[in-house]
Amino acid sequence: MTRIVYYTAATLNGFLADSNHSLDWLFAVDDAEGPDIGAFMDAMGVFVEGSSTYEWVLKAENLLAEPHKWQQYYGAKPTYVFTSRILPVPEGADVRFVSGAVADVLEEIKAAAGELDVWVVGGGDLAGQFLDVGALDELFITLAPAALVSGAPLLPRKVGADRLTLRSASQQGQFAVLNYEVLNPDVFVVPGAGAAGEDAGEPQ
Numbered sequence: 001m002t003r004i005v006y007y008t009a010a011t012l013n014g015f016l017a018d019s020n021h022s023l024d025w026l027f028a029v030d031d032a033e034g035p036d037i038g039a040f041m042d043a044m045g046v047f048v049e050g051s052s053t054y055e056w057v058l059k060a061e062n063l064l065a066e067p068h069k070w071q072q073y074y075g076a077k078p079t080y081v082f083t084s085r086i087l088p089v090p091e092g093a094d095v096r097f098v099s100g101a102v103a104d105v106l107e108e109i110k111a112a113a114g115e116l117d118v119w120v121v122g123g124g125d126l127a128g129q130f131l132d133v134g135a136l137d138e139l140f141i142t143l144a145p146a147a148l149v150s151g152a153p154l155l156p157r158k159v160g161a162d163r164l165t166l167r168s169a170s171q172q173g174q175f176a177v178l179n180y181e182v183l184n185p186d187v188f189v190v191p192g193a194g195a196a197g198e199d200a201g202e203p204q
């Protein structure tokens with residue numbers, strides 16, 4: 001069964017990027033033995049990201065000018081980008097723009113993944129939108145030895161130990177890798193349908 005996994009690097013104090021969307025703090029880590037995501041990538045059939053993350057990837061990898069790199073990273077697997085805007089697409093890339101409630105596109109995203117899993121790349125609020133509707137199954141957080149004063153948050157939601165179970169904690173180079181199972185009670189099906197949990201979607 002397709003699982004939806006939020007995998008990201010973060011600072012010790014829970015940021016994905018600084019206030020200018022920079023990942024300098026991450027690239028400054030000596031990652032000679034850092035996380036190898038090759039096997040993880042192979043298990044993913046679909047990538048999901050918000051528009052800031054998508055625009056960061058386009059720019060950082062110069063993908064509009066060098067679209068062949070997209071296939072190197074993502075192959076033919078589709079990427080769903082949540083946005084209210086019209087954004088450019090690297091030539092030949094399977095990028096699908098969606099907008100609005102996660103619940104409305106959830107089945108489409110899962111179907112696109114086939115037998116494989118879905119990687120929610122980020123940002124944190126988008127991962128939270130999946131959590132809100134009981135659709136997030138797993139977290140992989142690689143904590144870097146860094147902290148920031150402000151920036152893009154890892155998971156801006158109120159969520160407690162009743163919904164998160166630590167499955168493993170390991171060291172990979174300078175990163176601490178935390179893997180959590182997310183418990184999704186049946187009542188967390190779809191906010192708006194009258195069945196959401198009482199804290200679903202409540203920002204901290």
Ligand SMILES: NC(=O)c1ccc[n+]([C@@H]2O[C@H](COP(=O)([O-])OP(=O)(O)OC[C@H]3O[C@@H](n4cnc5c(N)ncnc54)[C@H](OP(=O)(O)O)[C@@H]3O)[C@@H](O)[C@H]2O)c1
Pocket residue numbers: 008009010015016017020021022023026049050051052053054056057082083084085098099100101102121122123124125126129152153
């Ligand atoms: N450390 C890491 O490994 C890691 C991983 C992932 C991301 N990042 C970085 O973290 C930062 C995340 O940025 P962010 O917090 O702004 O999050 P984001 O999810 O990348 O982008 C947020 C934007 O996506 C659009 N969006 C989100 N949900 C939507 C919905 N349901 N319907 C329509 N549009 C929706 C909205 O923009 P519009 O509607 O205006 O387009 C929203 O402002 C980026 O700099 C990224 O590069 C780092």
